[in-house]
Amino acid sequence: MGNSVTGTGLAALTKARRQRDSSKYLLKLYVAGVTPHSAEAIRNVSTVCEKHLHNRYELEIIDIYQQPTLARGEQIIAAPTLIRKLPLPLRRLIGNLASENTVLVGLDLLPR
Amino acid sequence: MRNKTTAPRSKPNRNSIGLEKCRTGIPGMDDLTDGGLPRGRPTLVCGGAGCGKTLLGMEFVIHGITDFGEPGVFMSFEETEEELAQNMASLGFDLPALVRQKKLDIDYVRIERSEIEETGEYDLEGLFVRLGALIDELGAKRVVLDTIEALFAGLPNEAILRAELRRLFRWLKDRGVTTIITGERGDNTLTRYGLEEYVSDCVIVLDHRVREQIATRRLRVVKYRGSKHGTNECPVLIDEHGLCVLPISSLRLDYPVTQKRVSSGIQPLDAMLGGKGYYWGSSILVSGGAGSGKSSLATAFVDGICREGLKCVYVSFEESPDQVARNMASIGFDLNKWVKQGRLMFHSMRSTASGLEMHLANIVKMVQQFHPDGIVIDPVTNLISVGKGEEIKEMLTRVIDYLKSKSITSLFTSLTLADSPAEQSEVGISSLMDTWLLLRIIESANERNRILYVLKSRGMAHSNQMREFLLTDNGIKLCNPYLGAGAVLTGSARLVQETKDREQMLKEQQSVDHRCRELAAERLTLEAQMEALKLRRIALQEESKLAETDAQLHQEQTRQDQKQLSISRKAD
Incomplete structure (x- = not known):
């Protein structure tokens, strides 16, 4: 993973930022069955990814009803939850991802 | 432990009409609640930091397993599995062993506020799924949520959270598990986030007070729907064997007595x-x-x-x-x-x-x-x-x-x-x-x-x-003690008085003896005198007899003399 910060100061930060911008996104969306929230979340995340992370993302959709042990392993409380595994740091976006702006901020695709 | 903790009257209430009880196995607790917590219903345990909420919950689950054969799930929002195991090991409870036996499962729910971003509508189905899976896996009868209020710190949308908590408690009730929900005490409310609003079957308040530099934990059953219960504040102890409630109300004036x-x-x-x-x-x-x-x-x-x-x-x-x-x-x-x-x-x-x-x-x-x-x-x-x-x-x-x-x-x-x-x-x-x-x-x-x-x-x-x-x-x-002359005398005074008394008695005895001797002497004198007089009387009798004899002799002599005289005078 290309997120090692070397050197100091602004240069290092800029480098890290550039690396992240070009790095691959590994996303996991945990939903709880086929509910309106689930459907919206899936639709929303797909839209955002296609729009902003074209060709550099991997999205996995998991139904916690089917795999309840994963819910424990991944510390899922809310559904739907989108977890950004990569790039680090780990982020959790909970909700149906309806607000695109918040999603982009959450994925660090927009500055806070 | 079962024998030690419970009087016969604290047997679970199996009355079909009445509320069924779920014994906690915590010494004294079941007496206070008249048999335990409401079975199949959630109970709220609230209190400040360090008053034993987690311990109460943990013991509820552990005793459930060891004493009553009821598997349990402990969902922790504050401490990890390892921390809990360590903490409980110091009280002699071996959590990992129970986990290995598939009697207990501890699920640490980690909520990191900094990781979480809210992006719209959601529910807490994740929590439900986790809890449901654990309950199903163990066949759990007891559940502890410690402290579910951590959710409020981690999830910003309070409206959703409240709705979901209401749903969660309802869901737990429907699953028929006896649940303890712990909550941090608020300023003027029982819990900081008003959990008592949702958990209304049984509310227990724990308190940790320090007065005059001595800390005391106390427990009070604030409410208990459908059951009688002690309402007093009872001291709670945490010693090397865990929690122990000392109910005042469970002690009644009906102890047996003997003539022994x-x-x-x-x-x-x-x-x-x-x-x-x-x-x-x-x-x-x-x-x-x-x-x-x-x-x-x-x-x-x-x-x-x-x-x-x-x-x-x-x-x-x-x-x-x-x-x-x-x-x-x-x-x-x-x-x-x-x-x-x-x-x-x-x-x-x-x-x-x-x-x-x-x-x-x-x-x-x-x-x-x-x-x-x-x-x-x-x-x-x-x-x-x-x-x-x-x-x-x-x-x-x-x-x-x-x-x-x-x-x-x-x-x-x-x-x-x-x-x-x-x-x-x-x-x-x-x-x-x-x-x-x-x-x-x-x-x-x-x-x-x-x-x-x-x-x-x-x-x-x-x-x-x-x-x-x-x-x-x-x-x-x-x-x-020497009782006399209106005074109680003790010690040397008693001894002195006793000596005095003895002397006095001796003296009295002596005088009596003396008098007796005097009287005896007098009696002897009299007796001697009497003897003398008696002798004198005898002597007098003798003398009078002699005199009489003398007189007769004299008369006889006189008569013979006269006879002789007459003979000599040749009287006729």
């Missing part, structure tokens, strides 16, 4: 107490000033019990075991012998070392471990330094009721201050006592002498006499 007696260890005192000593299982108060011999009297009781082959506990708040043993050896009691034989157990502790409740728990624990027949608490007044009068009385009420329920004879010593009236026990516990012995010091003639009397003794014809109480090399002696 137990010796006071001093024979004359037994005689004063209706001839046989204290009642078996009664409570005895020995009060007196400093140095009046309270501990000695208590030791005599201990010695008496041990001599009969029974067991006794000596709780000292003043002296170390060795010191008690040494001091009592000086008046002829060999306590070390009883300790070696396993009949006597010493427990020495400064009263300020812990709160009243801890002392009570220690006593209870000793009784449970040692099964004594008698117990001495010396002196009870030292507890004043750790509690207020009312609290001490409350605690002693519990101690006494507990001991009475176990038919253990208890002797308490109480120090009375020099200037307070002797009949006023310092902590106002006299009414709790069946027998009250008073030791007083009487100062007179440059001496302090001990006096003992029985102030009261329920249910026996006890002596009304004041006795002088002597500590000798061979034990305790009671002797009758």
Whole structure:
């Protein structure tokens, strides 16, 4: 993973930022069955990814009803939850991802 | 543990109409709640930091597994599995073993606010799924959510959270699991986030108070729908065996009594107490000033019990075991012998070392471990330094009721201050006592002498006499003080008076003897005189007889002479 910060100061930060911008996104969306929230979340995340992370993302959709042990392993409380595994740091976006702006901020695709 | 904790009446209520109870297995808790928590319903346990919420929840689950065969799930929002295992290991609970046996599962729910971003509508189905999976996997009957309020810190949308919590509690109820939900205490509310709004079946408040530098945990059942329960605040103890609730309300005045007696260890005192000593299982108060011999009297009781082959506990708040043993050896009691034989157990502790409740728990624990027949608490007044009068009385009420329920004879010593009236026990516990012995010091003639009397003794014809109480090399002696001339004399004064009395008696005896001798002498004189007179009378009789004979002889002579004369005169 290309997120090692070397050197100091602004240069290092800029480098890290550039690396992240070009790095691959590994996303996991945990939903709880086929509910309106689930459907919206899936639709929303797909839209955002296609729009902003074209060709550099991997999205996995998991139904916690089917795999309840994963819910424990991944510390899922809310559904739907989108977890950004990569790039680090780990982020959790909970909700149906309806607000695109918040999603982009959450994925660090927009500055806070 | 099952036997120890519960009276027969705290069996789960299997009445089909009534509320079914789920026993916690926590000592005292089931008595307080009349059988346990409401089965299949959530119970809210709230309190401030460090008051034992997590422990209560954990013990609820563990006892469920070990005592009642009910698997449980512990969902922790604050501590990890490892931390919980470590914490509970210090109290002797082996969580990993229970987890391996598939009886227990601990799920640590980590909520990191900095990781979370809200992006719209959501629910807490993740939590439901996790919990549901665990319950199904273990067949869990008990669930603890500790502390679910952590969600409020992690998830910003309170409206969703509240709706989901309501749904969660409903869901838990529908699943039929007995749940404990813990909550942090709020400023003016029971919980910081108002959980009591959702959990309304049973609410228990824990409290941790520090007063006069001594911390005490307390527990109160605020509400319990569909069940009677104690409403008082009860002290809670956390010792090396875990949590222990000491309900006041569970103790009732229905302990059994016997006609059996137990010796006071001093024979004359037994005689004063209706001839046989204290009642078996009664409570005895020995009060007196400093140095009046309270501990000695208590030791005599201990010695008496041990001599009969029974067991006794000596709780000292003043002296170390060795010191008690040494001091009592000086008046002829060999306590070390009883300790070696396993009949006597010493427990020495400064009263300020812990709160009243801890002392009570220690006593209870000793009784449970040692099964004594008698117990001495010396002196009870030292507890004043750790509690207020009312609290001490409350605690002693519990101690006494507990001991009475176990038919253990208890002797308490109480120090009375020099200037307070002797009949006023310092902590106002006299009414709790069946027998009250008073030791007083009487100062007179440059001496302090001990006096003992029985102030009261329920249910026996006890002596009304004041006795002088002597500590000798061979034990305790009671002797009758000198009662006379309107004064009670003790000590040297008594001895002097007794000597005087003896002299007086001797003198009186002597004078009587003298008089008797005089009278005897007089009688002898008279008898001698009588004898002399008798002899004289005999002599007189003899004399008169002689005189008579003489007279006859004389007459005869005269007649013969006349005859002779007439013959000589040749009368006709």
